Amino acid sequence: MTAPVTAPAGPGRDVPAVRVLARTGAAEWTRLWTVRATWWFLLAAALVWIGIGALAGLESAGDAAQGDPAWVVASVAAMPAQFLLLVLALTAVTGDHATGGIVPTLQWTPRRTVLFAARTLVPVAVTTTLAVLLALASAGTAWVAARPVLGLPAGEGVEVLATVALVVAAGSALAVGLGFLLRSTAGALIAVVLLMLVLPLFLPQFPYDWTAALAEVLPGSGAAFLLLGEVPGMTQASAVGALLAWAGGALLLGWLRLARDDANR
């Protein structure tokens, strides 16, 4: 071949693990933004979040009750909108398995724990940042649309944005972990919807204690408690605990599968 790549590039030369991780992270960043799906999910999340903000703002504009914080709107809108970001994170993982792209991926990054770390950190950081920005935009839109009915107190804003960040970060980690574990977009999507939406909603409807107890330890109940604050029997601690435990468990199982299994089984 014509041009040598860089001067001292012995094939076996060692590169600090941190640099390998940074490179893999940069590659994951490029991977994420060079597929259209990412942009579509981002657009849809923005529409839902800001759209609900605008509608809620317009509705409260006619209300007499003065001074309610616009942040509540952003928090409530996060409940449906988070799913679009979760799917964004999920397809960042499963897309490669569905298309066979995992073969070149692992060829280029054969250290699987490095790939796992980069492929977890980048999508989770991206969705969390987007969630904070979109929640901010949603509250701002509601505030503008309702002027001068709603307030926008800074202290409460920080609290709501931190909560949204926590919920979306944990939810995305769960989605990423399930993506690594199940390797199929449909399968992981069904699991996420069951755990985050369907089961937390339906289990408490049955007249048994154990279904109610089970519902309380699901990540969706934790998210609902933190965002909406209307889940009987839950506390701040149990909600955060449920979210983090599920996220951590899914990531652990996902890492085990990626580290041990053949590339494209």
Place this chain on the structure above:
Amino acid sequence: MIEVRGLTKRYGDVLAVDDLTFDVEPGKVTGFLGPNGAGKSTTMRMVLGLDRPTSGRALVEGRPYAALAEPLRAVGALLDPGAVHPGRTGRSHLRVAARTNGVPQRRVDEVIELAGLGRAARRRIRGYSLGMRQRLGIAAALLGDPRVLLFDEPVNGLDLDGVRWIRALLRRLADEGRTVLVSSHLLSEMQQTADRLVVIGRGRLIADATTEDILRGLGTARVRVRTSRADELAAVLRRHGATVERTGAAELEVGGSSAEEVGELANAARVPLSHLSAVARSLEDAYLALTGSSVEFPGGRTEPAGTATGVTP
């Protein structure tokens, strides 16, 4: 240099690769030959750390592939050209690859030229023909200017120009002193490009020798003869240096002598013949016979394939 040592892979009941041992040396094109399902792709995937061997190991430049921090600078590989995300452009695909291994981005445009992708590189892979995907895979393989290259069936689906281009590329890479392993299920293809052949069948090594030796071994004329006194005739023929294979209760297949010689020897020994004919065997037939019945041969033999049809009294 690629070293494969006792490599074995089992998928459930299927023994895809069975105790393979061979070396691939630099400066040569080594053909990796075997019929469909022989285990070529599986072997390559294990060399690249994609599949975990059931036992045994494979080293590239003396190290396991998965231990390389910058694998693209050591090893380039083309596996399934369809296994790429179709939503990306060819160029973004290569940019991601370059990022992962710290290869400068300007190299991306170089390999796009080198592989003849041209303006297609800016289109989404979804719309690529098989030949373009193949070229994209080759561009990725060349990205890090590696010393070792693996190509899994690179001429599949290519037109004549594409095939010629691949052949010239393989030759050039080997002449530059690189290690080149290229798989195929077509002997005729390998005949044109490979200096050495590693032949496998049903996961086992059948032959590992120069292409010339293997072709010579496969090409020898054979004679079919039937007689009720097959054992007696076999002994006579063997005494005269022929190789004899028992193909039926009263049938022998003889290598290393002509039909006339067999007839004369039988006559001299007063063995009556009921049938005598030369067996026409094309190279492909011979190769199919060789790999088709490979499971009967002990693994790990490194003789030219011609001797694989030894005496079976």
